Amino acid sequence: MPRTCLWIICLALSPLLAQTSDATLPPALERVAVIGASVSAGFRVQHPETRARLSLADFLDRMLVGEHELHDLADEIFGFDPPLTGKIMAKNARKRDPQLVVAVDFLFWFLHGNARDEAGRLEKLETGLDLLASFDCPVLVGLIPLMAESRSLARRGLPAPETLDTANKRIRAWAQEHGAVVVELDDFMARLQSGERVEVGDLALDDTGELLQADGLHTTLLGLSALGAVSLEALVAAWPELAEQVRLAPLAVAAELSAAPVGSE
Numbered sequence: 001m002p003r004t005c006l007w008i009i010c011l012a013l014s015p016l017l018a019q020t021s022d023a024t025l026p027p028a029l030e031r032v033a034v035i036g037a038s039v040s041a042g043f044r045v046q047h048p049e050t051r052a053r054l055s056l057a058d059f060l061d062r063m064l065v066g067e068h069e070l071h072d073l074a075d076e077i078f079g080f081d082p083p084l085t086g087k088i089m090a091k092n093a094r095k096r097d098p099q100l101v102v103a104v105d106f107l108f109w110f111l112h113g114n115a116r117d118e119a120g121r122l123e124k125l126e127t128g129l130d131l132l133a134s135f136d137c138p139v140l141v142g143l144i145p146l147m148a149e150s151r152s153l154a155r156r157g158l159p160a161p162e163t164l165d166t167a168n169k170r171i172r173a174w175a176q177e178h179g180a181v182v183v184e185l186d187d188f189m190a191r192l193q194s195g196e197r198v199e200v201g202d203l204a205l206d207d208t209g210e211l212l213q214a215d216g217l218h219t220t221l222l223g224l225s226a227l228g229a230v231s232l233e234a235l236v237a238a239w240p241e242l243a244e245q246v247r248l249a250p251l252a253v254a255a256e257l258s259a260a261p262v263g264s265e
Contacts, residue, residue: 026239027138029064029246033071033098035089036105039227040074043218048258054221059228060102062253065245071096082109083127090131101135104142104183104231111144111159111167118163125167129174140231141175142185143168147217181238183231192223200229201248225254 034040034057042055057072064070073093078085086106093101110128115121132139144167147153159167168186175182191198192212198205203226205211211223219227229250236243247253 033093037078079109139180142183145186145189225250
């Protein structure tokens with residue numbers, strides 16, 4: 001083959017090769033956006049003295065080592081209108097030009113709540129996945145947990161077990177297609193609901209009652225710290241070279257965020 005033709009072929013393929021190479025590189029952690037629903041927003045998770053709300057972003061902020069910006073865009077009322085809220089949230093997150101998006105419970109309400117039928121739930125899920133696909137950086141996406149025993153969700157708003165299974169298989173496939181990292185939120189919540197042992201970082205608990213609120217849906221302060229560590233653990237599993245940039249210490253971080261503010265004595 002003439003050298004000129006070979007050079008033209010290489011030139012044409014270079015953007016594709018560069019894109020493939022970039023997709024395997026670990027994300028920078030200097031700008032991180034958190035998007036999601038009430039768990040990420042820290043529903044009823046407060047500083048024990050000041051009563052200031054604590055969100056997933058607050059815990060991640062202390063678990064990321066080095067200079068970084070953490071943008072908290074999670075919303076407790078996500079479930080009232082998931083397509084609209086999700087669209088606005090994703091748009092606002094893109095304005096921050098994130099290098100990593102944490103969307104642990106972002107997809108939850110795209111499967112739960114009102115729907116004409118089970119097929120309608122799966123159609124809504126595609127809307128949520130399309131919003132996540134609008135980011136040009138890695139996404140931490142959570143699987144959807146089983147909430148049959150939750151006291152705060154109406155039965156008519158729950159997906160059928162087979163729908164939930166189909167949805168989580170779709171999320172896994174989507175993540176593989178888009179280079180996203182799956183967070184096993186379903187397994188984490190199942191352990192909390194059943195009282196199974198939870199181990200992550202410096203935390204090892206047999207009594208998981210300390211991690212879950214009475215509604216069976218939302219985490220406690222320590223539980224939210226554990227979820228932050230589980231999320232970053234998944235990130236490090238995907239990119240081991242990020243281990244030194246992450247502090248997997250949910251017990252210590254929870255204690256720090258629970259400490260009395262300076263000057264309060």
